[in-house]
């Protein structure tokens with residue numbers, strides 16, 4: 410809920426109490442006209458709150474707020490483009506300054522090769538995030554203990570990290586280690602989409618770039634998480650692009666709670682397959 414007493418008369422912006430994931434995501438427009446007359450409205454999720462709960466908006470007010478929300482959306486989009494451009498430039502600088510990763514604790518822990526990933530400042534593994542044209546927009550850093558981060562404020566949607574050269578078949582998966590494992594065991598080209606929420610956008614971008622290729626979406630099987638977000642997102646992505654779905658099969662294995670992806674499966678079996 411919005412506390413209108415925090416705001417002076419005029420227009421303000423704030424994070425939406427319903428849909429904003431960070432304080433930076435100021436999708437809420439707040440307009441205070443008088444001490445008891447104000448409205449907060451989110452242009453993303455249409456959350457709306459009136460300062461005086463019972464009051465109805467007049468048609469003129471509705472129109473005015475509609476216009477204000479549209480202006481706010483345009484402003485928000487322009488700011489986001491600007492932030493994305495700044496982060497893209499910074500990612501490019503970091504990537505160029507990093508050196509090829511010969512060894513790294515994360516690579517050893519996962520039992521994988523580096524596949525072009527780099528090391529920054531002697532300790533952080535860096536995985537660049539590019540669009541289908543190969544332009545860098547962001548970077549995922551992986552600390553020696555495996556903690557992963559994107560660059561704050563940067564674009565993520567539709568970005569991926571390619572491993573290998575696609576020929577007939579291209580596998581889209583969530584994590585870098587998962588992609589490295591599938592590539593090493595099967596020889597298939599990989600697009601690492603970084604998380605479940607990005608599988609669909611990456612698959613769609615790749616479908617546009619490679620209209621005739623067979624896309625395989627390799628799911629993380631989040632078997633202990635309600636709704637299994639990994640399999641759910643992978644299924645949706647596979648359907649959307651006419652692709653195949655591959656789910657790691659742990660049947661008959663001594664599976665731990667955190668064993669969810671093809672890298673975990675490889676650790677238990679020594680090798681993985683993705684449907685041919």
Ligand SMILES: [Zn+2]
Nearest residue numbers: 425428451454
């Ligand atoms: Zn909202």
